[in-house]
Amino acid sequence: MNLEQLGQTCSTCTTCKLAPTRQNVVFGEGNSDARLMLIGEGPGQEEDRTSRPFVGQAGQLLEQILGAVGITRSEVYIGNVVKCRPPNNRNPEPDEIASCDHWLLEQIQCIRPQIIITLGNVPTQWALNTSLGITKTRGTWAEFTKLSHPIPLLPMFHPAYLLRNAIRTVGGPKWLTWQDIKAVKATLEALPEKTNAPLEIKQTKLF
Numbered sequence: 154m155n156l157e158q159l160g161q162t163c164s165t166c167t168t169c170k171l172a173p174t175r176q177n178v179v180f181g182e183g184n185s186d187a188r189l190m191l192i193g194e195g196p197g198q199e200e201d202r203t204s205r206p207f208v209g210q211a212g213q214l215l216e217q218i219l220g221a222v223g224i225t226r227s228e229v230y231i232g233n234v235v236k237c238r239p240p241n242n243r244n245p246e247p248d249e250i251a252s253c254d255h256w257l258l259e260q261i262q263c264i265r266p267q268i269i270i271t272l273g274n275v276p277t278q279w280a281l282n283t284s285l286g287i288t289k290t291r292g293t294w295a296e297f298t299k300l301s302h303p304i305p306l307l308p309m310f311h312p313a314y315l316l317r318n319a320i321r322t323v324g325g326p327k328w329l330t331w332q333d334i335k336a337v338k339a340t341l342e343a344l345p346e347k348t349n350a351p352l353e354i355k356q357t358k359l360f
């Protein structure tokens with residue numbers, strides 16, 4: 154299945170208990186051949202309404218963060234761990250993630266990004282099979298190993314967290330995010346061109 158077919162199939166998914174309260178499935182969007190993929194936790198109210206990931210203030214800030222190092226939204230791919238909005242913007246629950254994460258794994262398999270950024274606790278814990286919080290994991294390069302070839306992964310703060318902690322101080326969340334996105338840009342520039350080597354899914358188990 155290619156990415157478009159995957160999105161069409163996902164758009165009618167009713168596998169978990171998030172389906173009855175959603176307005177739209179938010180599959181993800183962006184460059185299907187992206188070198189860089191960003192993963193958030195799940196859709197919020199505006200995303201649910203528009204069927205697009207990372208819209209609204211957090212989305213605008215994410216675009217600014219990428220733009221600060223010359224990366225445009227159109228050249229990356231943005232998705233979430235769960236594709237339907239959890240009620241009242243709560244975190245997705247383990248059974249919901251377990252039901253949904255095969256869509257994300259198949260997305261990553263189709264896109265074959267060279268670098269993955271996880272934004273906040275939920276995607277980082279899912280991607281790295283860890284219970285550590287984002288303040289412990291952010292800024293440290295890791296590997297995404299749920300597919301047949303490891304993919305370099307950098308956890309970063311979620312833009313919504315940065316909106317709540319907007320003070321610009323050296324060592325603060327915004328400053329740390331600036332260090333992180335510069336590291337991503339430098340690593341992208343140092344990597345060779347993408348190859349067409351296929352990726353196989355190794356692991357679908359949660360945690």
Ligand code: SF4
Binds near residue numbers: 166170178253
């Ligand atoms: S959250 Fe995922 S598994 Fe649950 S209904 Fe939506 S697409 Fe299906």
